[in-house]
Amino acid sequence: MNRRTILAAGGALAASALTLAACSGGGGGSGDSNHLVLYSSMTDNDLNVFTEIVTEQFPDIDIEIVNGSAGELTTRIQSESGNPQGDMMWGGLDTADGDRYADVFEHWLSEHEEDLLPEYRSPNGFYNVDHLSTVTFAVNTDIEAELGIEINGYEDLLDPRLEGRIAMADPTSSSSAWNNISNIMAVYGYDSPEAWDYLEALLDNGLVIVSSSSIPFAGTEDGEYAVGLTYEDGIAALLKSGASHIRLVYPEEGTSASAFGTAVIAGAPNADLAKDVITYLMSPEGQAAYAERSGTVRMTTSADYTLEYLPPREEITWVERDVEWLTENREAIVEKWTELYTSRNGG
Amino acid sequence: MTTILTTPETKARRSRPLGLDIWTTVSLALLLLFGLFLLYPMFGVLKESVVDPDGGLTLSHFVRFLANDYYVGTVRNSFVVSIAVTVVSLAIGVPFSYFYTYYRLRGAKLLFVGAVLSCMSAPFIGAYAWILLLGRNGVATQLLESVLPFKIGSIYGFGGIVLVLSLKLFPLVSVYMNAAFRSIDGSLLEAASLMGSTGLRRVWQVMIRLTVPTLLAASLLVFMRAFADFGTPMLIGEGYRTFTVEIYNQYLGEVGQNHNFAAAIGIIGVIVTAAVFLFQKFAANRFSFSLKAGSPVQKRRPRGIGGALIYAYMYVLIALAMLPQLYIVYLSFRNNNQVVFLPGYSLDNYRMAMGRLLGRSVYNTIMFAVVALAIIVLVSVLLAYLVVRRANPVNNFVDTVSMLPYIMPGAVIGIGLVIAFNSPPLALTGTAVVMIVMLVIRRMPYTIRSATATLMHLPMSIEEAARSLGASKLKAFWRITVPMMGAGVASGAVLSFVAIVTEMSAGIILYNNRTITLTMSAYVAITRGSYGLACAFSAILTVLTAVLLAIYLRFTREEDVRM
Numbered sequence: 001m002n003r004r005t006i007l008a009a010g011g012a013l014a015a016s017a018l019t020l021a022a023c024s025g026g027g028g029g030s031g032d033s034n035h036l037v038l039y040s041s042m043t044d045n046d047l048n049v050f051t052e053i054v055t056e057q058f059p060d061i062d063i064e065i066v067n068g069s070a071g072e073l074t075t076r077i078q079s080e081s082g083n084p085q086g087d088m089m090w091g092g093l094d095t096a097d098g099d100r101y102a103d104v105f106e107h108w109l110s111e112h113e114e115d116l117l118p119e120y121r122s123p124n125g126f127y128n129v130d131h132l133s134t135v136t137f138a139v140n141t142d143i144e145a146e147l148g149i150e151i152n153g154y155e156d157l158l159d160p161r162l163e164g165r166i167a168m169a170d171p172t173s174s175s176s177a178w179n180n181i182s183n184i185m186a187v188y189g190y191d192s193p194e195a196w197d198y199l200e201a202l203l204d205n206g207l208v209i210v211s212s213s214s215i216p217f218a219g220t221e222d223g224e225y226a227v228g229l230t231y232e233d234g235i236a237a238l239l240k241s242g243a244s245h246i247r248l249v250y251p252e253e254g255t256s257a258s259a260f261g262t263a264v265i266a267g268a269p270n271a272d273l274a275k276d277v278i279t280y281l282m283s284p285e286g287q288a289a290y291a292e293r294s295g296t297v298r299m300t301t302s303a304d305y306t307l308e309y310l311p312p313r314e315e316i317t318w319v320e321r322d323v324e325w326l327t328e329n330r331e332a333i334v335e336k337w338t339e340l341y342t343s344r345n346g347g
Numbered sequence: 348m349t350t351i352l353t354t355p356e357t358k359a360r361r362s363r364p365l366g367l368d369i370w371t372t373v374s375l376a377l378l379l380l381f382g383l384f385l386l387y388p389m390f391g392v393l394k395e396s397v398v399d400p401d402g403g404l405t406l407s408h409f410v411r412f413l414a415n416d417y418y419v420g421t422v423r424n425s426f427v428v429s430i431a432v433t434v435v436s437l438a439i440g441v442p443f444s445y446f447y448t449y450y451r452l453r454g455a456k457l458l459f460v461g462a463v464l465s466c467m468s469a470p471f472i473g474a475y476a477w478i479l480l481l482g483r484n485g486v487a488t489q490l491l492e493s494v495l496p497f498k499i500g501s502i503y504g505f506g507g508i509v510l511v512l513s514l515k516l517f518p519l520v521s522v523y524m525n526a527a528f529r530s531i532d533g534s535l536l537e538a539a540s541l542m543g544s545t546g547l548r549r550v551w552q553v554m555i556r557l558t559v560p561t562l563l564a565a566s567l568l569v570f571m572r573a574f575a576d577f578g579t580p581m582l583i584g585e586g587y588r589t590f591t592v593e594i595y596n597q598y599l600g601e602v603g604q605n606h607n608f609a610a611a612i613g614i615i616g617v618i619v620t621a622a623v624f625l626f627q628k629f630a631a632n633r634f635s636f637s638l639k640a641g642s643p644v645q646k647r648r649p650r651g652i653g654g655a656l657i658y659a660y661m662y663v664l665i666a667l668a669m670l671p672q673l674y675i676v677y678l679s680f681r682n683n684n685q686v687v688f689l690p691g692y693s694l695d696n697y698r699m700a701m702g703r704l705l706g707r708s709v710y711n712t713i714m715f716a717v718v719a720l721a722i723i724v725l726v727s728v729l730l731a732y733l734v735v736r737r738a739n740p741v742n743n744f745v746d747t748v749s750m751l752p753y754i755m756p757g758a759v760i761g762i763g764l765v766i767a768f769n770s771p772p773l774a775l776t777g778t779a780v781v782m783i784v785m786l787v788i789r790r791m792p793y794t795i796r797s798a799t800a801t802l803m804h805l806p807m808s809i810e811e812a813a814r815s816l817g818a819s820k821l822k823a824f825w826r827i828t829v830p831m832m833g834a835g836v837a838s839g840a841v842l843s844f845v846a847i848v849t850e851m852s853a854g855i856i857l858y859n860n861r862t863i864t865l866t867m868s869a870y871v872a873i874t875r876g877s878y879g880l881a882c883a884f885s886a887i888l889t890v891l892t893a894v895l896l897a898i899y900l901r902f903t904r905e906e907d908v909r910m
Contacts, residue, residue, distance in 0.1 A: 037860065044877050065703075066860040067871045072599045076859060079765040082774030085859050173600030211581050211592070214876030221687065223484030241684035342417030 034060045036273050037085060039073045039265070041092035043214075045237040049294040050090070050281075057280050061273070069213070070094075070175055077104050077265055088274035090130075090262040090281075094175050095123045096182070098327045102126070105263035106271060112282040120259050120300035123323070127261030128282050131233075131290075132298040133176070134257040134316075135183040137249040138217040138228035138235045151227060153252035154187065157202060164206035165226035167216045171337050176213040179258040180229045181337065182326050186319045187253045191329065199337070203344045221246045231258075236296035236309040248310075254319030259300060369821060374733050374742050377726065381748050384784050388763030389751065395610035395766055408611035418593065418612070422619060425589040428508050428580070429573040435513040436569045437562065440520030443664060445550070446657050447521065448528040451646040453658075458665050460896060462518035465668035467892040469849040469866045471578025472885045474511045475873055476671030477502050478583060479678070503585040511583065512573050514668045519572070520565045527561035528554070533644045559634040567627040574620060575756040577852040578870065590616050591852060594758045598856065606762075613759035620754040672889050679886040683879030696883035703872075703880060704863055709887065712864040715779065716847045719786035723794050724840055726787075728829060731798035736807070746795070753792040757852030760788060764857060782862045785853050790843040794836065801835025802828070848892055865891070 040047060051063055068076065070092025077086060081104075089105070105126045113121055113128075120129045139151045147161045157166055169177035181199075188195035208225065210216060216228030217235050221243045235248045262281065264274045280286040287301035295308030306312075326333075399405040412418045443462070447455065465473075480487040481502040491499055500506065531554060539545075539553045555562070577591040584592060590612055597609035649657045679696050682689040697705075730749060733742040752760060764785055768775035775781040805828070813823040851866055858867045865888040872881035 043875065044880075064860055067875055069599070069874065071604060072855075075599050075604070075856075076777075079769045079856075080777040080859065082768075082770040083777055085777045085861065170596065170600075173596040208585055210585060212874045212876075214874065218876045218878075222482070224478075224482050238687070241687055242689065243687050338417060342415065342420075 033270065033273065034058075035062050035064065036270060036277060037064045037066065037087045039066045039068070039077065039086045039089040041068060041070045041073060042090060043234065043237050045240065046091070046233070046294060046297065049290060053286065053289045053293055054277055054280065057286075058273075058276070061277075069173075071173060074101055074104060081267070084265055084267040084269060086265050087268040087270045088262060088264050088278060091260060092175055093127050093261040093263060094178070095120075095127060095129060095259045095261065095323055096178075096327045096330060097124075097127070099124055101263075104266060106266045106268070108264055108275065110275075110279040110282040112279065112284070115282070115284050115287075115302060116300045117302050122261070123327075126263050128263060128278050129259045129261040129300050130281055130287070131300060132257040132259050133179060133231040133233055134298065135180055135251070135255045136230060136232040136235060137251065138220040138230050138238075138246045139249050140220045140223055140226050140245050141247055142223065142245055143226040147226070151249060154184070154198065155253075157227060158205055160205065162205060162226055164208065166202070166205065166229065167208045167210050167219055167225040167227070168229040169213045169216060170209050170211065172334055174213045175258065176216070176231050176234070177209075177229075178330070178334075179231060181333065182258065182321060183251070183254075183256050183319070185326070185333070186256050186321045187251070190322060190325055191333070196336070196340070200340060200344075203341060209341070217246070232310060233297045236307075237294075240296055240309050250311075250316045252317060254317045256319050256321035257298070259323075370733060370737055373729055374737075374745065377730060377733070377745050378741060380726075381745055384764075385748060385751060385788055388760070388767040389755075391766035392610045392613055392759055392763040395607055395762070396614045397611075398607060400607075408605075408608045409615070411608065412611055412615060417588075421588045421590040421593045421612075422615060424505075424587055425574055425580075425591065425616070426619060428505060428512075428587075428589065429570050431505075431509045432512040432516060432573040433566050433570045435509055436517040436520050437566060439513065439664060440517035440565075441524055441555075441562075443517065443661065444521040444524035444528055445554075446649075446661055448525055449644060449646060450649045450654075450657060452649065452661060454662075458661055460893075460900070461665040461669050462521060463845070463896055464889070464893055465665070465672065466515060466518040467845045467849060467896070468515065468672050468889060469578060469851055469869065469885070471582050471851065471873065472675060472869060472881075472888075473515055473671040474507070474579045474582040475878075475881065476674045477507065477511055480670070480674060481507075503583050504587040507583040508579050508587065508589075511579050511671075512576060514671075516569045516572055517664075517668070519568055523561050523565040523568070524558065527558040529643060531557055531644065533642045536644060560631055560636070563627055563631045563634065567624065570623060571620060571753065574616075574623075575758075575852055577758065577855070582873070591756060591758060594756070594762075595855070598758070598762060609758075610762060613756065613762060616756050617754060617759060620756070624754050672885070675882050676886040676889060679879070679882035681879065681882075683882075688879070696879040697887075699877075699880050700868075700883040700887070704860065704868060705884070705887070707861075708863050708865045708868045708884065709891070711779070711782075711862060712848060712866070712888070712891070715782055715786055715862075715864065716844060719783050719790070719847055720840055720844055722783070722787050723791050723843055724836060727791060727794040727798040728832060728836060730795055731802045731832070732824060732828065734799055735802040746799075749795050750792050752788050752790075757789060757850070757854075758856060760785060761853035761856030764853075776857070777859045777861070779862050781857055782854070782864075785857055786847050786850060789850065789853060790846050793846075794840055794843050798832060798836045801832050805831050844895070845892075848888070848895075 038050075040050075042050070047065055051065075054063065055061060066073070066086060073089060073092065077084070077089065080086070093101070102124070107126045109122050109125065110128050116129065120132075122129055137151065137157075143165070144151060149156070149159055149161060151157070151162075168180055171177040171181050184198060185191065185195050188198050210219065213230070214234065216225070216230040217238055219225045220228040221238055223245065232248060232250075235246060238246065239248070262278055264271050264278065268274055281290065284301050284303035287299040288303050288305040291297060291299045291305040291307060296310065298307065298310065298313075299305065396408055397404055397406060399407060446452065447458065452458065477485075479485055481499075482488060483501055485502070488499060502510070535557070536549065536553065539549050544552050575591060577595060580587065580589040581592050581595065594609050594612050594616070597605050597612060648654070678688065680692045680694070681696075682691045682693055683696060730742075730746060734746045764781055765776055767773075768781055775784070809831070810823050810827050813827045814820070818826065849866055850864070851870065854864065854867055855870065858864065863871075865884055869881050869884035869888065872878070872884060
């Protein structure tokens with residue numbers, strides 16, 4: 001074996017490695033016009049329904065789903081901007097984001113904006129606002145019975161018997177926790193002393209901050225927690241899948257919803273297909289089909305539909321949510337929250 | 348070619364005083380590669396940490412970190428928990444090695460495979476299994492509380508992290524210590540006995556002291572792994588926040604994302620690990636000696652009550668370490684609907700996994716590991732040769748640079764690669780190339796160390812003999828040096844392989860649907876609350892690593908793999 005052979009062997013090894021890597025990694029997806037890469041933070045239940053109704057409408061479509069939290073996915077889209085890998089994102093795009101992701105998504109809206117409830121028209125020109133996520137408590141019925149209490153609203157959460165048994169995701173990183181903080185602001189007054197006093201009291205009662213949005217309802221069903229501060233579709237999906245230890249509680253002081261959208265990723269390899277799919281999802285038929293098939297998610301359409309696992313809108317006490325104020329003050333509130341949380345848990 | 352073959356070596360060397368030969372090309376190529384894939388991304392992180400939103404220079408991110416108890420607390424927590432994990436791992440790993448090396452135990456191979464397997468699992472999988480077992484409503488918690496008159500504590504927080512990580516990392520200690528104990532010469536122990544040092548006293552006075560260099564090396568390794576771990580504190584930390592979780596929140600969170608701040612936290616983490624690294628180096632220098640056993644100590648059969656206790660210790664420890672994975676494999680067959688485990692068994696979870704990129708995850712896991720490992724071995728052998736046989740400032744610089752990833756938490760490397768390669772001309776983010784580059788960078792230091800150490804112990808004389816018999820430099824290297832280095836490099840490569848397969852903390856920043864691996868699939872399923880699916884992915888990962896380990900053991904003569 002001579003020098004050249006060895007070099008060639010070494011070079012070939014490295015080169016073939018990189019080629020192999022490049023082949024399996026790069027490119028793909030752009031060639032096939034029926035291949036849709038969907039970035040989504042929605043639950044499996046939601047994604048199954050989505051795949052069903054979209055496949056009925058576009059029989060040749062081949063949907064590839066990339067799961068992750070909204071923060072992970074938007075960061076991923078940003079970091080792939082030189083070589084976009086996804087076509088559309090659905091879920092987790094909170095109307096309170098404002099223009100934060102203006103560079104990440106294509107500025108395009110479906111032709112169905114006019115068919116939505118007026119308060120849920122796109123706030124920024126690229127989020128097609130398609131569904132709502134209402135603040136609710138997941139309450140473990142076994143623990144409730146064991147402790148002999150009934151949990152109906154925010155004041156009940158300050159009961160010392162619930163110390164260390166209430167879970168919420170992290171407001172600095174999770175949209176579901178931010179949704180809950182937003183609602184507490186809406187109920188007790190935006191940035192009011194009452195709102196902060198309440199949050200402080202909740203932390204003093206040992207509020208557990210968990211790492212993911214699914215833990216508050218999943219952990220409550222498991223009995224890890226007595227109450228999870230979460231959102232209605234998470235609980236409804238759990239009830240649909242046979243959960244028997246939790247019930248859905250809308251805080252009696254009032255609740256409100258975050259509105260979430262879907263958008264086309266800027267520079268998407270298959271933007272046209274993504275637009276067709278979003279147009280269908282935003283249409284009154286698509287909205288109703290999704291709502292009725294899932295039975296667990298409230299939509300933004302003005303069309304009528306019924307939900308199997310959620311009570312109708314009229315049975316719930318609603319409070320007004322000032323999305324504009326929350327968008328503007330989000331950073332300040334999160335900072336103040338971190339300070340409060342730190343003073344309780346950091347030292 | 349012919350000229351080199353026929354020219355006497357001394358002459359060739361003299362005529363090329365700067366060593367302008369094939370090896371110079373190799374060292375320049377390595378310099379270029381490390382510059383592009385390691386220094387450039389790290390410079391990116393550094394830059395990111397000192398710019399403000401308008402692009403100006405600022406130290407405000409560091410000030411914000413240091414001024415806030417909460418953020419400083421995350422680094423302190425990471426540090427404290429890593430020290431605790433290191434101490435516990437040593438406390439359980441050293442006796443394990445001692446018994447393993449000095450006693451002829453039934454099922455020794457089983458114990459060994461169990462230890463390596465528990466080390467191979469992705470740590471968050473262990474964490475999740477322990478939640479199911481020992482959580483507030485865990486299976487074991489309920490069982491114990493129905494028997495015991497008092498409440499047992501919760502798995503969450505400091506204690507849980509230490510439990511999960513120690514059970515996962517102690518095999519690293521024991522693999523290191525197995526080699527060290529084996530290298531103690533029997534005559535030294537006899538001499539110690541003659542001087543009245545016997546039993547436990549002898550273990551402490553002689554054996555532990557003789558293995559201090561290895562103990563220190565193993566401690567550093569465990570510390571670094573625990574410090575950089577992300578999955579475990581993420582799942583069971585609850586209020587106990589570590590800095591890796593904080594980087595994740597700042598970088599990938601949904602609400603308060605601040606990439607500059609994430610970079611600054613990463614830099615602070617690197618400063619801490621660098622300090623620990625230097626401290627360890629300082630301590631290790633005071634104990635630098637090496638042992639080689641002429642007459643290895645004979646293995647004894649364990650007898651009597653002591654023997655029974657030894658068996659109990661070994662098997663209980665391995666059972667505990669394996670418990671999470673076995674439980675996960677069991678759960679992967681349970682019927683399940685998202686977070687709810689239902690009665691009855693089926694293959695539904697696996698069927699669901701097939702629809703969730705199972706094939707691609709398996710392919711990527713194996714492909715990345717093999718390709719990364721090939722590159723690691725190639726580069727390590729070349730670099731070791733350059734450093735040991737052709738030390739010069741350039742080679743020593745490359746060697747030092749190659750060790751940097753050892754002290755860098757995965758998240759920092761991940762962020763660096765994204766910053767460096769997310770735009771043309773090298774838009775690699777989201778491709779397999781960037782994943783492989785990341786794996787190579789992260790795991791190269793281990794193999795380079797073992798390759799260098801092996802080569803240092805090889806006498807130069809054999810190569811010289813080959814050269815004087817007319818072999819070219821490369822022929823001598825390829826046919827003589829490389830085969831002799833084989834065992835040492837292979838042992839380092841196994842450690843790298845383990846870490847590659849379970850890679851998580853940098854992977855989470857870099858992976859996407861095309862480059863997803865089994866570990867990432869399992870992680871995604873867990874965070875989304877699809878527990879059955881997560882169990883299926885984890886179970887496949889466990890089986891896959893077990894099979895690969897079995898194949899490896901089949902082709903290695905000694906069953907004592909050094910990692």
